[in-house]
Amino acid sequence: MERVRSLAIAGTIGLAALLMSSAGPRAWAAEGKLILEEDTHWKVWAVRGAMRIDGKLLKDKAECKKWGVTPGDVKSIGRATKRLLQGQNIDWKKNDWRDFAAYCPDIIGNPYYPRMMSLVRQEYPPEGWISPGFDDGAWMTVWNTTVRGVEGKGSVYNRSMYMRTYFEVPDPAKVKELVLTLAYRGGCRVLINGREIARGHLPEGQLTAGVCGDSYVAEAYYNHREESADRKTVVAIGEIWTRFIKGGRSKDPRLRRYRCPAPPQWNGYKGPWLDRKGWQRLMKLRDREIGPVNIPSKLLVKGRNVLAVELHGSRHHPLIYAPGIWGHGKTKQWNQAKSWDHARLVRLRLDDPSGSLPSAMQPPEELGVWAEDMHSRLYRFEYRPTVMPTGKLKFVGALNGNFAGMLSVMSGRKITGLAAVVSDLKHVAGDATIPAGRIRVTGMVGQPVTDMAQLGVHIKGLDRKPMNFMARNALAHTMQSPFFSRPRQRDRDWQAKAAEKVLFYDHIASVLPATVPANVLQPLWVRLSVPTNTPPGVYRGQITIKADAAKPVAVPVEAEIIDWRVPAPSEFITDMGMEHHPYAIANHYLLPADSPVKPGDRDWRGPVKAKVKLWSDEHFRLLVSSFKQMARAGNDLLIIPVLQRTEFGNWEDSMIKWIRRKDGTYGFDFTIMDRFVDLAVRHMGKPRVITFVIMHCQLASPTPAVTVFDEATGKYETLGLGWKQDAFNRLPVWKQFGSAVLGLTIKCA
Known part of the structure; x- marks a missing residue:
């Protein structure tokens, strides 16, 4: 039986059972009012890099032989590993390369990408990231973790993921317990307000940086003969090009545009189509589950609570390098089994049997303001839940320079009279200030995603057609929004027509918008101009966002000014x-x-x-x-x-x-x-x-x-x-x- 554990907290939490249906991933029964699910808003710290191969299996000659990995293949993996890890000062005379075995496939058509990914330095979150008071404002805001464009879920380059989200508890005394169930890839640890409540497929005790989830069995990587269209072909199964013989499309976004194992134009290989039974068998092996876990009310606090999920990827089976039937007759290359991610949150459900808690996915009815990552592109139909903290707007700047940040505003009612009141930024250790006039807040203008190519987003593969891949990805993302309305009668061009209503915000305006429609997330651009004579150090102040008939919202601002002068353009x-x-x-x-x-x-x-x-x-x-x-x-x-x-x-x-x-x-x-x-x-x-x-x-x-x-x-x-x-x-x-x-x-x- 797969290893899944639940931790006993003060004797009140029992063992979490691993519930799997023989027909595939089971349908989770509701345990009361739904509070959270995987498609909520998360603050995410992702650790990425070249993916790892199970060294123990590489050392097992019988296992390698069983799955078609020849001694020559093992040597090739060794050469690839040393090539990827060159420059990391590993003495291969003193260390067995199989303990460091890694691969980095080129999945974007860039031959230099594997080498670039191998050079990515693994940075892990600071200690205390699980505590409720931790400042996660610098982390990515990720919405819809289960949808990544039209190519599937997650990323094969994710080694570990640290995720935080929030839910509100007005009165813990009215809540007897909450019920948590989740499915994941790799290994998983779950915490409520900094206290661990469950873990699965991970070692006991303190987890260290770089820890891996339990490895998958070989059968999770390939189909059975009776599951293919011709009833005789066995092929390594990925998750990028898989579709079914029967049953049509599923609501599961993983199953929408999948074919196993490669598009027909690749070397004339049409490939066997995988039936639904085969797909469900693979998902049963790949998607691990924890729960239901009962969370007692003693772990909850009044107000904002933090649910943290820690994911660690599993090492890959060496059969991902097996040639022959695994790689469609090609030798010495990675096969399609590499294309399913080994670290991902698949499904999550947090229920309140008492029905007294508000939904943590509820959009704001009143004026809400949030500090955003200025590098992130925002789209219309996105939203931020009410429980999500406003956060802190941070700058790191230098003398005589201009720097930028981004806010977003949203309300359940139409916003009029939008205004931003900026305070002076005061030095935390002195009397110096940055005048309020050095900060300017303006709006951003949305443009249809179908106009991305014409408006200057020129990258490889992005053509001038209205439904290029960036428009499709944006549409797949925003279609999950409660404010996106799908037409009942869909013609051939319905996606292109719908994409015209999906706006992307890259255009910086010169003034604040006069109005913001109800239930629309409006980004605001914030500019900071640092005077040349500013003493270095940390400065703090606030920006207060006001609107007609709305309670003002104050956003803390922090600017770290370093002692270096940006040259004038001349x-x-x-x-x-x-x-x-x-x-x-x-x-x-x-x-x-x-x-x-x-x-x-x-x-x-x-x-x-x-x-x-x-x-x-x-x-x-x-x-x-x-x-x-x-x-x-x-x-x-x-x-x-x-x-x-x-x-x-x-x-x-x-x-x-x-x-x-x-x-x-x-x-x-x-x-x-x-x-x-x-x-x-x-x-x-x-x-x-x-x-x-x-x-x-x-x-x-x-x-x-x-x-x-x-x-x-x-x-x-x-x-x-x-x-x-x-x-x-x-x-x-x-x-x-x-x-x-x-x-x-x-x-x-």
């Missing part, structure tokens, strides 16, 4: 070449409201044809803010598109107007360019380089051409100036242009 040694985009600004703000096309549409033909008011007084006014932002980075570059259809979005427009005189010579009107450069000098500073774009960057780019006004005909025309169009006659034209630019440069120097 002192930067690095040449900063930022690509200013006046056309994008015009398209965004000056596009006519009745325009049938927008930038990024397939039918978009540029700002001129869309009747955007380029180079108007309003356009130049809008450019000022962007120049000021570029000044903060010390930008040294200005770009002047000359050719049509450069990568800078000008299409047929240019700041320099070409004129063909009646005598055949060319003149050039620099009026717009002069105003543009003068504006940049005034608000950004004098550029070190002005680039005139007279050549396209790629061979597949459009033909080099400019727009010319012909005085004889009074019409505009396109003049080809590439060597293929006019190899010799183009040279005198370019010479005239170069002479005009040189003359202007000398005049303005």
Whole structure:
């Protein structure tokens, strides 16, 4: 029987039984009112790194032979381990490499990723992380731990996970006991308010950093012959490409887009489809359970209580390296059994039989404010539960620098009159202060996730289609929200239509939002500008968030200022070449409201044809803010598109107007360019380089051409100036242009 224990606390908690159904993971019966489940909000500290292989099994020649791991395979694992762990100063003459055996598969298409993951330093949480008063504000806020996009749950790179969440107990005397049940991967320890109540598949006594959960049996890694479609193939089973022969899709998000063991386009291998019975058998072996555990009321406190879950990954069986049938005929490579995570919270349920406790997953009815991790992207339809602490907004900064943080606000009612009142930040050991005027709070503007590609999130695999993988992942995440409404009648494009309503907040506004709809999480951006003469040390103050007809919420602020001065942009040694985009600004703000096309549409033909008011007084006014932002980075570059259809979005427009005189010579009107450069000098500073774009960057780019006004005909025309169009006659034209630019440069120097 699998090893699962429950700890006796003052003789009141009995042994927790491991309850498993022979047909697969059992359905948990409700033990009263549901207080918490795995899809609540957690504060998480994750320890990641190259995954470990069971050294004891590697030393067992009979076990390796039984599962097709040859002596040559063992040597290959040894070479891979030493390669991954090089630089960690391990003396392999004194240490058996099998005690350190590790692997790091490339699952994202980056051949350097395994090496990068092997260099990750394992950092464990500080002592006291289990105590109720521990400050977990710097930990990740993770919602929906059971959903990771469309690829499944968790991550194969998680070695350990330390998780904290909260629930409210108004009066412990009214609660007799709570009932906890959970399923997990690897080994697990559960604590209430710092006291351990249960553990499973972990060693007895004090747990040390790097401890592993009990290893899995080999049968957890492969299917039986009768469970495959052809009733004869045995293959290592992962969890990234598995689907069933029968039964359709399940509500379990793990089963939505899974095929075993690989997509059919991989080497022509179509693979056996796993039936539901086989999948349930694997889940019974992989998902371990604790509970039900009875939690007595004496462990509860009035007010906010802390439930902590500590997960430690199991070592992998060596058969993940077995070739042949395990790797679909390929040898010397990791097979698909590597793709299921060995450390994860699968399911959790905390019930109150008395029904007196409020749900810990309840969104706020009144104004709520929380300190967020500024590196996290927030989406519409996310929420924060009422019981979640406000937290502390922290900065680490230096003299003369600008630093940022993020807050979020939410209410069950529409928020109006939103305001932020900032106090001075006072030195904890002296009289020094950072004036309140050095802190500025503004809103953030949401954009549809379907516009991520057009708005500049350019990464490998992210195409310009509305439902790219980032949009799908965001949708899979937010669909679990109680505020997300799925249509009853779903057509082929329902996901794309739904994703248009899911907003991501990357756009920093200049003011606070006038209103925030009810049940919408609104992020706020906080900027801290540190004066040059600020004494180093720790400063504390607060930001009070107010709204009409709402109780103000005070957020503690702490800024640690180090004794180093950030150079002014004019002192930067690095040449900063930022690509200013006046056309994008015009398209965004000056596009006519009745325009049938927008930038990024397939039918978009540029700002001129869309009747955007380029180079108007309003356009130049809008450019000022962007120049000021570029000044903060010390930008040294200005770009002047000359050719049509450069990568800078000008299409047929240019700041320099070409004129063909009646005598055949060319003149050039620099009026717009002069105003543009003068504006940049005034608000950004004098550029070190002005680039005139007279050549396209790629061979597949459009033909080099400019727009010319012909005085004889009074019409505009396109003049080809590439060597293929006019190899010799183009040279005198370019010479005239170069002479005009040189003359202007000398005049303005």
